Amino acid sequence: MSLSSPSSATSAATGGHAERLTLPWWAWPAGLAVAGLLAAELWMGATGVRAWLPFAVLIPAAVAVLWWLGRIRVEVRDGELRVDDARLPVRHVADAVPLDAAGRREVLGVGADPLAFVVQRPWIGGAVQVVLDDPADPTPFWVVSTRHPVELATALLTARDTTP
Known part of the structure; x- marks a missing residue:
């Protein structure tokens, strides 16, 4: 018996096919690292709103974009x-x-x-x-x-x- 993915097992059992075109695992840490580096560049040791706003905006935005790319x-x-x-x-x-x-x-x-x-x-x-x-x-x-x-x-x- 060969090993198969869940979508392959679904195909064999029901005659259908289902899969999600997700990103590879390494895209998540890479995307979050880029967002973190960009936020740190915008922060540049400033105080006040500039200290936290880049991180509060760019990290969640990166998560949303990465999720959106793998939603199909x-x-x-x-x-x-x-x-x-x-x-x-x-x-x-x-x-x-x-x-x-x-x-x-x-x-x-x-x-x-x-x-x-x-x-x-x-x-x-x-x-x-x-x-x-x-x-x-x-x-x-x-x-x-x-x-x-x-x-x-x-x-x-x-x-x-x-x-x-």
């Missing part, structure tokens, strides 16, 4: 691909292609289609290209970052094939 959810459930607020009915999925980092660079590189819908997180190497089959929609495909490209592509195609 990618799910396949209820006959839809859900990426943050965007919804794509799986009946419009023609194909789902798992991409590694090199494949993602190629799809999103110089010759990229400007009409494509892209949710890309640079700290996540994998992605899935979802080719659409909807004559009413000018979007040719979606590119969605994921830590589990094969599982997401499989869940999409399975949901498409089982949706009436």
Whole structure:
């Protein structure tokens, strides 16, 4: 039996996929250190409000920004691909292609289609290209970052094939 992440286990058990595109662990201390250094530069030994205000504003702001960067959810459930607020009915999925980092660079590189819908997180190497089959929609495909490209592509195609 192989080890799998909770999102992979969810995929196998329910035929769906769910994951959150969180930041890597090292981004938190790095972001907080940058905010602390910037606050210390603004403080520069001053007294009064300048002594505490940079820390009271910049540290919570850094936490909010770091949380916001890792908030995106990618799910396949209820006959839809859900990426943050965007919804794509799986009946419009023609194909789902798992991409590694090199494949993602190629799809999103110089010759990229400007009409494509892209949710890309640079700290996540994998992605899935979802080719659409909807004559009413000018979007040719979606590119969605994921830590589990094969599982997401499989869940999409399975949901498409089982949706009436």
